Amino acid sequence: MTQNLHIVIIEDEAATARNLEYILKEINKDAQIIMTLQSIAEAVDWFTSNDSAYDLIFSDVRLSDGLSFEIFRQVNIRKPVIFVTAYNDYAIEAFRNNGIDYVLKPFDGEEIQRTLLKYNTLIASDVKNEQTKTAALLQELKYATKQYKKSFLVHYCGRLLPIEAAKINWFYTANEIVYAHLADSRQYVVEFTLEQLEHELDPALFFRANRQFIINKNAVDAVEYFFNGRLLVKIHPLPQEQILVSKAKAMHFRKWLDQ
Incomplete structure (x- = not known):
């Protein structure tokens, strides 16, 4: 160096x-x-x-x-x-x-x-x-200027279904499995990690909120101030866990929403 x-x-x-x-x-x-x-x-x-x-x-x-x-x-x-x-x-x-x-x-x-x-x-x-x-x-x-992923092919009841990326409201990871949630509350498993999705998804539309969530800008209903400079994101459909954005990421998140 x-x-x-x-x-x-x-x-x-x-x-x-x-x-x-x-x-x-x-x-x-x-x-x-x-x-x-x-x-x-x-x-x-x-x-x-x-x-x-x-x-x-x-x-x-x-x-x-x-x-x-x-x-x-x-x-x-x-x-x-x-x-x-x-x-x-x-x-x-x-x-x-x-x-x-x-x-x-x-x-x-x-x-x-x-x-x-x-x-x-x-x-x-x-x-x-x-x-x-x-x-x-x-x-x-x-x-x-790479082309970002436009759709996902998911397994469901013995079939393969194409799901448009823009229609996925948020991605969530638990027990090393990543789930994609749609506006109508349907949920599918996708064969990607959140780290991989960060590079595959359009950053103008999707944001890595924390270790568990990547969220779609169009699914954000409101943002509230939380403790210690963090932000609480209200999104639909409502997940079981709160979506918190850290103080370090808060400014980037606000700027992303304001594009």
């Missing part, structure tokens, strides 16, 4: 920025977060005066005053950018703006470590061949 890595974070959610900084320092104790910027205006002002004081940028896409791509239109930034966002529909634009990777929220340490390894590989190889770089970006673009 590159030593003394100087990083700039562009993120308007303070909790997300702190979490990212914590993960980066856990992965690389010598990493230095030299600046955290919260808006386009602030970023343009800072980069105008600090064009070489950093090695790498982690940037959200949607900021409080617009899309972060505007920063790169106003300032000539030559350092690589890793875009970290809750939205999967800006990949093409990201790769046009010095993007070397595209990480979807909510992220974890494994994903950040993977993208840092990619950065180190690019730096170590000092790739200059434009065809090689273009091929690599096209491969990343293919991944970032």
Whole structure:
């Protein structure tokens, strides 16, 4: 891992920025977060005066005053950018703006470590061949703009039934079995783990609320504040257990609902 890595974070959610900084320092104790910027205006002002004081940028896409791509239109930034966002529909634009990777929220340490390894590989190889770089970006673009699962084939009474993913109100896991619940309260077993479903389902429609639930945005009736900064999600059909979103995920969840 590159030593003394100087990083700039562009993120308007303070909790997300702190979490990212914590993960980066856990992965690389010598990493230095030299600046955290919260808006386009602030970023343009800072980069105008600090064009070489950093090695790498982690940037959200949607900021409080617009899309972060505007920063790169106003300032000539030559350092690589890793875009970290809750939205999967800006990949093409990201790769046009010095993007070397595209990480979807909510992220974890494994994903950040993977993208840092990619950065180190690019730096170590000092790739200059434009065809090689273009091929690599096209491969990343293919991944970032992947087609999400539209239906599930489930077993029921000796038959196989196709169920549209969009009609599944929530997924629930218990005793290592994952169940899909529909609006009419029908329930089916699906042969996926919740971890696999996180990558197969459209993140604009589905959210991993906690270790047991993935929920469909269209099934959410209301959200209530709970103890210790958590959120209580009211959803239909009503599950037997409460659906709680942790304090760490609460801001991401609210932003997801507000898309």
